[in-house]
Amino acid sequence: MAEMPMTEERKQEIAKSLKRCSDETLEAALRFEESRDLAELPAIILGVLARDAANPKPEGVAAATDDCRLMEDIGMDSFGMIEVVMTAEEVLGITVANQEMNEIRTLGQLKSFLRTKLAA
Numbered sequence: 001m002a003e004m005p006m007t008e009e010r011k012q013e014i015a016k017s018l019k020r021c022s023d024e025t026l027e028a029a030l031r032f033e034e035s036r037d038l039a040e041l042p043a044i045i046l047g048v049l050a051r052d053a054a055n056p057k058p059e060g061v062a063a064a065t066d067d068c069r070l071m072e073d074i075g076m077d078s079f080g081m082i083e084v085v086m087t088a089e090e091v092l093g094i095t096v097a098n099q100e101m102n103e104i105r106t107l108g109q110l111k112s113f114l115r116t117k118l119a120a
Contacts, residue, residue, distance in 0.1 A: 006033050017090040021047045029091050038115055045111060048087050052080040066108030074107065088114060 014033060018026045025047025032040035050061040055075035070076040076084070085096045094117045104110050
C-alpha cells in the first residue's frame with residue numbers, strides 16, 4: 001500500500017482522540033498513520049492505557065510487560081477499556097465489537113489483538 005500524505009484534518013482528529021496522552025504517544029500515532037508500521041503500536045497502546053487507567057500503579061504503565069493483566073496489574077477498569085477501544089477505533093481506523101474485548105486480559109493479548117485487526 002502506498003504511503004498517503006496525511007491531511008491536516010486527519011492530524012487534528014488523531015490529536016483530539018489522543019488528548020491528555022503524552023507527546024510520544026501522539027508522535028507514534030502520527031507516524032503510524034503515515035507508515036502503517038506496526039512497530040509504532042506499543043507506544044500508542046501504552047500511552048492510551050496510561051491516560052485511561054482508573055487506578056494506575058505507582059510503577060506506571062511504562063513498566064508493564066506483555067504478561068501484565070490490564071485490570072489487576074495496570075489498573076484499568078471497564079470504563080477505561082471502553083475508552084481504549086474507542087481511541088483505537090478513531091486512531092487506528094479499525095472496528096472493535098464489545099464481545100471481542102471480553103477475552104482480552106493482558107497487555108500482550110491487547111497488542112496481539114490490535115495487530116491482527118490491523119492486518120485484516
